[in-house]
Amino acid sequence: MASQETSRTLDVAGIGFGPSNLALAIALRERGREAPNAAFFERSTSFGWHRGMLIDDATMQISFLKDLVTLRDPRSSFSFLCYLQEHGRLVDFINHQILVPSRAEFHDYLAWAAARVPEAVSYGSEVIAVRPVPGDRAVDCVELVIRDVAEPGRTRTRLARNLVLATGLQPALPDGVEPSDRVWHSSDFLHRLAELPPAPERTFTVVGAGQSAAEITNHLLGTFPDARVHAVFSRYGYSVADDSPFANRIFDPAAVDDYYLASPAVRESLMRYHGNANYSVVDLDLIKEIYRRQYQEKVAGIHRLRIANVSRVRAVAPAAAGVDGVEVQIEFLPNGDVETVNSDIVIFATGYRPADPLPLLGELADFIELDDEGMLRVDRNYRVVTSEKLTCGIYLQGATEHTHGISSSLLSMTAVRSGEIAESLCADLRHSPARAVTGALRTP
Known part of the structure; x- marks a missing residue:
């Protein structure tokens, strides 16, 4: 009507x-x-x-x-x-x-x-x-x-x-990945986490190298003492967000005028130079906290966090019959080797698109x-x-x-x-x- x-x-x-x-x-x-x-x-x-x-x-x-x-x-x-x-x-x-x-x-x-x-x-x-x-x-x-x-x-x-x-912005997922009860986008993280039933142990896979991925990884390790977390990203390690005073000028109002008046080539170079002020980067304090946590657990003989760097997720699929969870195919980019791991939950912190x-x-x-x-x-x-x-x-x-x-x-x-x-x-x-x-x- x-x-x-x-x-x-x-x-x-x-x-x-x-x-x-x-x-x-x-x-x-x-x-x-x-x-x-x-x-x-x-x-x-x-x-x-x-x-x-x-x-x-x-x-x-x-x-x-x-x-x-x-x-x-x-x-x-x-x-x-x-x-x-x-x-x-x-x-x-x-x-x-x-x-x-x-x-x-x-x-x-x-x-x-x-x-x-x-x-x-x-x-x-x-x-x-x-x-x-x-x-x-x-x-x-x-x-x-x-x-x-x-x-x-x-x-x-x-x-x-x-x-x-x-x-x-709309949540972005890699081609071929569909959200489900066990496959989430980071935008739904806390909502979906609250719906999980109690369980003695869980395995999570977090895909992405940006701030959201790092925050989710750190939160899971701190919230679920018995959980194991796979962090998968194509970089060698988390990259630091450049929030230094001069670099931050890219966010000044005057920078909008400069960008708007620039040629396509200059615009491209500005985005290339300063992408690390916003995209796929992490605050230094958080990087240090994740590293500290992983190192202290190694000292104690615990290996809850596994970082699959220089890697990408090739596919996700329901686990074999009779097995709960999701099978995640992880490709190590330098040599193409593929490993399949089983996770209860896979979280894609893969950003957004306008x-x-x-x-x-x-x-x-x-x-x-x-x-x-x-x-x-x-x-x-x-x-x-x-x-x-x-x-x-x-x-x-x-x-x-x-x-x-x-x-x-x-x-x-x-x-x-x-x-x-x-x-x-x-x-x-x-x-x-x-x-x-x-x-x-x-x-x-």
Whole structure:
């Protein structure tokens, strides 16, 4: 059953309500009387951010100052420091003498911020289609088809003059690997771990060489005293994340301008030079902790952690009849030797890929311009470049690494990026004859 909502056309419709669009909702709200009529639609029934990886003692990899607002406006009441003050922990945090909070605390901060803008978001609302609404000369408005998650047969529609897509990242698994009760992606780690029945001993295989893989390996060794863990990765060892001051400039706002203006060859070199600031790398303290744990167990004659380095998983399959678990074929890359090990659980910490916005945009894709590599053309303010026949704005939060660099979907740029998108939206709306300034965010 579908229904057309009678409320006025939205100036801005946001799809997804993770940290990026939460930051945008705050940025729009803080524009005061200039704030457009905006609403955000989120498939989940409540706010959440990487809940499956909120491992005890896991910390953020960025400074608390790279929160939702501070780099855009240090005076904002939505800052991490204001969150600490409201919760009576500001002095305690200062005495802690750290720049990086725990991941659990930062998640609590994000949820606190989301709870302060309840009027901006409609939870349990999945946008399943976007349709062009032709105007006199061009498509200046779109229709969103929104499914009620609690009642999948019920849909409604809303009209909007601008879209902001922040649909996040999708878990990536190697070709031929399908998730199951015994084969997990790291994004579901804690959820699936909580469902495991008690057992005296277990064997886990963790695939991947990045931060998530190392955190999972360390957590399993610490949580299950009798467990054995196979760590499989193609590197010789865990590589250290380069978070040195000069290398970290790749995450500066100015670096986005440099990357955007650079030639394809320079962009490629920047990604190659600085990939070790973000991809398949691990914090040095965690590397040392895993090594310390393995060494101390060797001293005690215990061999719970086995590292299969310079290796890859060739295949996973259910174990032979009558045997529980999963058979994992591990190839040693230097000579091609293959060993088969049996694991109760295999966890692929193999990263994520940006969600492709084109399938959701449907017929709007016909108006979108692509570059020579078949990638979306995106302007500096994160607006998708379209033909003159489409004047409705489409903005991307994520899926712009090819145009805006390594920080395009990272928290490091969230505050600044949301401010730039908010400014672009408001500038366009000021010059739109079809829009009158409403002065406040409206209830979705």
